[in-house]
Structures are given as C-alpha cells and as structure tokens.
Amino acid sequence: MITLKEILSATGGILKQGRASSFSGVSTDSRNIKKGNLFIPIKGERFDGHKFIGSALKKRASGALTSKRSDLPEDGTIIFVKDTLKAFHQIAKAYKERFLVPFICITGSSGKTTTKDMLASILSVSGKTLKTEENFNNEIGVPKTLLTLNKTYKYAVIELAMQGLGEIEELAWITQPNVAVITNIGSAHIGYLKSEENIAKAKSEILKFQKKKDIAILPADDKYFNYLKKKTKGKVVSFGIDSPAEVKAKEIRFRGDSASFFIETRAFHVRVDIPLPGKHNIYDALAAAASAYALGIAPSNIKRGLEKFKLSSKRLNIVYSKNIRMIDDTYNANPDSMAASLSILENYPPRRIAVLGDMFELGKIARISHENIGKLAANLNIEALVTVGKLSEYTAKSAASNGLRNVHIARSNNEAIKIIKNILKPDDTILIKGSRGMHMEEIVKRLKRHA
Numbered sequence: 001m002i003t004l005k006e007i008l009s010a011t012g013g014i015l016k017q018g019r020a021s022s023f024s025g026v027s028t029d030s031r032n033i034k035k036g037n038l039f040i041p042i043k044g045e046r047f048d049g050h051k052f053i054g055s056a057l058k059k060r061a062s063g064a065l066t067s068k069r070s071d072l073p074e075d076g077t078i079i080f081v082k083d084t085l086k087a088f089h090q091i092a093k094a095y096k097e098r099f100l101v102p103f104i105c106i107t108g109s110s111g112k113t114t115t116k117d118m119l120a121s122i123l124s125v126s127g128k129t130l131k132t133e134e135n136f137n138n139e140i141g142v143p144k145t146l147l148t149l150n151k152t153y154k155y156a157v158i159e160l161a162m163q164g165l166g167e168i169e170e171l172a173w174i175t176q177p178n179v180a181v182i183t184n185i186g187s188a189h190i191g192y193l194k195s196e197e198n199i200a201k202a203k204s205e206i207l208k209f210q211k212k213k214d215i216a217i218l219p220a221d222d223k224y225f226n227y228l229k230k231k232t233k234g235k236v237v238s239f240g241i242d243s244p245a246e247v248k249a250k251e252i253r254f255r256g257d258s259a260s261f262f263i264e265t266r267a268f269h270v271r272v273d274i275p276l277p278g279k280h281n282i283y284d285a286l287a288a289a290a291s292a293y294a295l296g297i298a299p300s301n302i303k304r305g306l307e308k309f310k311l312s313s314k315r316l317n318i319v320y321s322k323n324i325r326m327i328d329d330t331y332n333a334n335p336d337s338m339a340a341s342l343s344i345l346e347n348y349p350p351r352r353i354a355v356l357g358d359m360f361e362l363g364k365i366a367r368i369s370h371e372n373i374g375k376l377a378a379n380l381n382i383e384a385l386v387t388v389g390k391l392s393e394y395t396a397k398s399a400a401s402n403g404l405r406n407v408h409i410a411r412s413n414n415e416a417i418k419i420i421k422n423i424l425k426p427d428d429t430i431l432i433k434g435s436r437g438m439h440m441e442e443i444v445k446r447l448k449r450h451a
Contacts, residue, residue, distance in 0.1 A: 002026065002095060004063075007038065007079060010094035011087040013065065018077025020062040026091060026147050028140060030056040039064040040088045042140065049084070085139065092143030093174045099149050099156075101130075104291055105175050107160040107168055107206050108183025108219075109199060110337045111284040112137070113312050114276075115183050118288035120157045122305030126297060127154025134312070137161040142171050155295075162202055163192045163361070169205035179294060180206045181217040183287050185224040188334035191363030200224040204231045215294045217287055220245035237294045239286040241279070247290040249282050254347065257318050263289050268299040272306045276316060277347060280340040316341070321448045323426040329433040330440040333359045335369045339376055341433050346380040348429035354382050355416060355443060357434020358389035367394050374398025384408070384423055388416045389438060413442045420447065 003022045007013060024036030030052035033039060039056035041049030041064065053064045054073050063077030065084050072078050081087040096103075104123075106116050120131035130153045136145050137159040145158060160171045172180070185200045193199050204227070207216055216232040218225055220240030229236055238245040241252070252261040259282060260273045274285050285306055292302050311317060317328040325348065329341050338359060345352050354377055362369050374395035377385050384406040387396040393409055400407045406423070410416035420430070420443070430447070434440040 002038070002091070004077070004079075006094060007091060010090045011065075011079070011081050013079040013081040013087065016066075016072065016078040016080050018063055018075075020077035023062050026088075027056075027061070028088065028144070030059070033059040033061045035060040035062075037061045040084055040091075041066065042085055042088070043067075053078075088143050089139070089170065089174050092146040093176075096146045096149060096175070099151070099153070101149075101153055101156050102178045102295060103156045103158060103175050104179040104181065104295075105158045105160050105172065105177035105206055106181040106183065106287075107162070107203050108181070109186030109188040109203070110334060110340075111183040111280060111287070112159050112161065113315060113331075114281060114284040115181065115287045116157050116159045117312055118274075118285055118306055118309050119181075119291050120155075121309030122288060122292045122297060122302050123155040123157065123295075125301040125305045128152050129154065130156040130158075132157065132159040135161075139167065139170065143174060146174065160206060165193065165198065165202050166205070168202055169208055172206045172209050176209050177206065177214070178210075179215045179217060179291055180210055181287055181291055182206065182219065182228055183284065184219050184222050184336075185228075186334065186336040187362070187365065187369065188336070190365060191361040194363065196224075200227055204228055207231045207233070210234055217290045217294065219283065219287070221283075235294075237290050239283070239290040241282065241286070245286075247286055247293055249286055252279070252282060254278075256348075261285075263299075263302065265293055267293070270299045270303050272303050274306050274309070276311070278316075278340055278344045280337075281316075316344070319444065319448065324424065324447070325427075325429040326444060326447060327429065327431040327433075328441070328444045329431065330438075330444060332436045333357070333434050335359060335362070335373065338373050338433060341431055342373070342376055342380055342382070345382060345429065345431040349427075351384075351425060351428045352382045353384045353386065353420070353423065353428055353430045355386045355388065355420065355430060355432045355440070356392055356395055357387070357438035357440050358391040360435040360437055366391055370394035371398040374400075374404075375402045378402035378404040386410060386416050386419050386423075388413060388434060388440065388443075392434075413438075413440065413446075417443055417446050 023038040027037045039061045057076040123129040162168045214234040220238040220243040239247040250262040319326040378399045386408045408419045
C-alpha cells in the first residue's frame with residue numbers, strides 16, 4: 001500500500017483530478033493491472049505507455065501518472081509529473097526507505113547473476129532474502145523489485161546492469177547500497193562504452209552514493225582494482241585467487257560438474273564444494289562469500305549457502321537428456337564469459353561440441369573478439385564447432401585456420417540443429433552459448449526432444 005501523499009511527496013507531482021487517497025501497488029504494464037493499482041506509463045523506443053492509461057483505469061486501476069497535459073481520461077485519479085520513468089524511480093526509492101534491511105547491490109562485466117544467486121542462497125540461511133529475479137536488473141526491473149519489499153525480508157540482494165554511462169548511477173541512487181559488489185571489469189558492452197576504462201568508470205558508479213559506514217566488495221585480481229578502490233568512501237573488502245586479498249580461495253580442485261576449495265579470511269578457513277566448474281565461478285563464490293563475511297554471516301552459513309545454491313535458468317545449466325550432456329549457457333554472452341564456458345567444456349569426456357552464436361554490443365572489437373574465440377576453440381580439447389549467425393562466421397573461420405577440422409557454419413538456429421543432429425554421437429557433451437538476441441535456448445529445447 002502506498003498513499004497519494006507519499007506519491008506526491010516523492011515525485012513532486014501535481015494532482016490533476018480524482019479522489020484516490022492510496023494505491024494497492026504500482027504497475028508499469030496495463031495488461032497486468034490489479035484492482036487499486038497506480039499505473040505508471042513508461043515511454044520507450046517502440047511504445048508509449050500513455051496510450052494505455054484509459055485501458056488501465058477500465059481494469060480498475062485507482063489512478064495513473066502522466067507527463068502529458070492534454071488528452072486526459074475523464075475518470076480516475078491522474079497525477080502529473082515531468083518524467084514518468086524518473087517518478088517511478090522516486091516512488092521506488094521512497095518505498096524502499098521504509099525498510100531498514102541491508103541492501104547488497106551487485107554489478108560487473110560478468111558473473112553478476114551467479115554472484116547474486118550465490119549470495120542470496122547464503123543470506124537465506126540466516127533470514128528471508130529478496131533478490132532480483134530473471135532479468136529485472138535495469139531501470140524498470142530494479143524499481144519493480146524494490147516495490148515487492150515487505151517487513152518479512154531480512155536482506156535484499158539487487159543486481160544492477162547497464163549499457164552506458166550514468167545508468168548504474170541512477171540505479172545506485174534508487175537502491176543506496178550498504179554493500180556494493182563489483183565482480184570484474186571486462187569487455188561486455190564495449191560497443192556502447194568504447195573502452196574498458198569507460199566500463200570501469202560506469203561500473204564504479206555503484207559506489208557513488210555510499211557513505212563511510214558502507215562497504216565495497218572489490219576484485220583484487222582485476223587490473224582496475226586500484227582504480228575502483230580509489231572511488232570508495234567506506235571500507236573495502238577484497239576477494240581474489242592470485243593477488244593478496246582479504247577473502248581468498250586456496251587448494252582449488254575441479255571434479256566434473258563441481259569445484260572444491262577453501263575460503264580463507266583473517267577470521268576463518270572453511271572448505272566449500274560448489275555445484276559448478278570453472279575458475280570464473282570460484283571468483284563469483286568469493287565475491288558472494290566476501291559480501292556475507294562483511295555482513296557478519298557465520299562461516300558455517302556461508303558454506304551451507306554456497307553448497308545449496310541453484311543457478312538462474314540458462315546459465316551453465318547442465319542438462320542430461322538420454323545419451324548426451326548439454327551445457328545450457330544461453331542466457332547471454334560476451335568474450336570473457338564465452339572463453340570461460342569453453343574452458344569448462346574442455347574438461348568433459350569423451351567428445352566435446354561447441355555451438356556458439358553471435359556476441360552483441362562489441363562495436364569495433366566485434367570481429368577480433370569472435371576471431372579470438374575461434375582461436376581459443378581450436379587450441380582447446382574440442383572436437384567440433386558449430387557457429388550460428390553472421391558475426392560467428394569469424395569464429396568459424398578463425399577456428400579452421402588455427403587447425404580445428406570439424407567446423408560448421410549455420411545462419412540460423414534451425415540450420416544449426418540439422419548440423420548438430422548429423423554430427424552428434426552418444427555420450428557427447430554440447431556447450432550452447434550466444435547473446436540473448438540469438439535465442440539459442442531454441443536449440444536446447446529441440447535437442448532435448450531429439451536426444
């Protein structure tokens with residue numbers, strides 16, 4: 001429940017008409033309006049939510065925001081604001097401030113979602129934890145998540161994503177993180193930001209609204225560690241494997257679909273087994289453990305949470321279907337995560353097939369990035385490569401020129417499926433990965449039926 005008075009105070013809006021004194025909730029989607037909601041129309045590149053104000057009110061919304069002074073519906077409570085998206089953020093921030101739970105916000109070029117899932121699993125051992133679901137990590141999803149808070153939650157773990165400068169800053173302003181986590185600085189979104197230096201600058205925006213009592217969790221092995229450290233106002237807790245760090249991983253062992261290692265801090269030394277292979281997943285576990293450690297979570301709960309956590313869908317999900325193993329990593333892709341997934345594939349017996357789609361948002365480095373992935377695939381212990389999409393033709397040609405013989409180019413998911421079926425053998429392991437816009441989950445679904 002949120003009152004009209006709170007809405008007007010948070011947004012500086014003007015009540016144009018109507019009598020509603022409170023609202024049962026907030027919605028930006030007129031299709032999912034519930035009785036008593038406040039409808040917030042968002043203007044996007046392809047649509048303008050203002051067109052659906054009338055529809056929302058007919059579905060028994062109690063009112064709506066608007067940034068337009070004309071064409072107002074005759075009935076319903078209407079509040080005028082300068083910018084409906086900004087007002088949405090202001091409302092979410094005001095609502096969030098009702099609750100005294102620690103807010104842990106996570107950003108980085110890769111590993112955000114895995115770290116979020118791991119940390120939420122750890123914290124849920126100690127108390128009910130709100131976490132970002134699915135891809136609700138942007139300017140719409142973050143405020144939606146905050147507006148689901150209630151008094152039963154003890155912690156909130158929020159993932160923050162971006163494409164350009166200023167976007168993390170806005171999300172950090174809304175969330176005001178008590179603990180700010182940066183997993184790493186890589187080349188994801190370099191097409192928008194042009195350089196890794198700008199990516200580091202954009203990710204560091206998560207630290208802008210922290211106070212001296214707040215905590216920054218930073219990657220000691222990252223080349224931008226010192227840059228990020230200088231941006232902090234409060235305490236820094238570092239995590240790493242190769243560099244000096246407050247939270248370190250020692251004695252790392254990989255076994256099939258899992259990894260075992262010791263987490264070492266000044267206060268404790270505990271062994272954990274996580275249900276994921278790969279060094280990059282060790283870093284994600286360390287970031288989560290460092291966050292929990294900074295919050296004073298017991299080592300036994302850190303261990304228990306890491307060992308019972310489950311990944312969000314389409315992220316390194318190991319799927320066994322009859323006589324083949326599929327590594328479903330279709331949620332998204334960038335050069336760093338693609339290389340990490342290929343290194344995981346290399347460790348599975350007996351035959352390994354990589355099905356790789358285009359990586360988007362790479363700008364001028366798109367061609368060289370795809371070529372580098374092809375070279376890596378050729379140098380790893382992989383028997384066959386199937387590429388999907390125009391950019392991935394560079395991957396295929398690079399792999400072939402570097403000695404990989406079994407290379408196939410597909411221009412669509414349907415074509416890729418036909419190729420895979422022709423080369424597939426019993427007990428094969430198949431990695432399927434590409435950017436979200438490639439919809440490579442279609443390949444996973446079809447192969448499940450085929451196997």
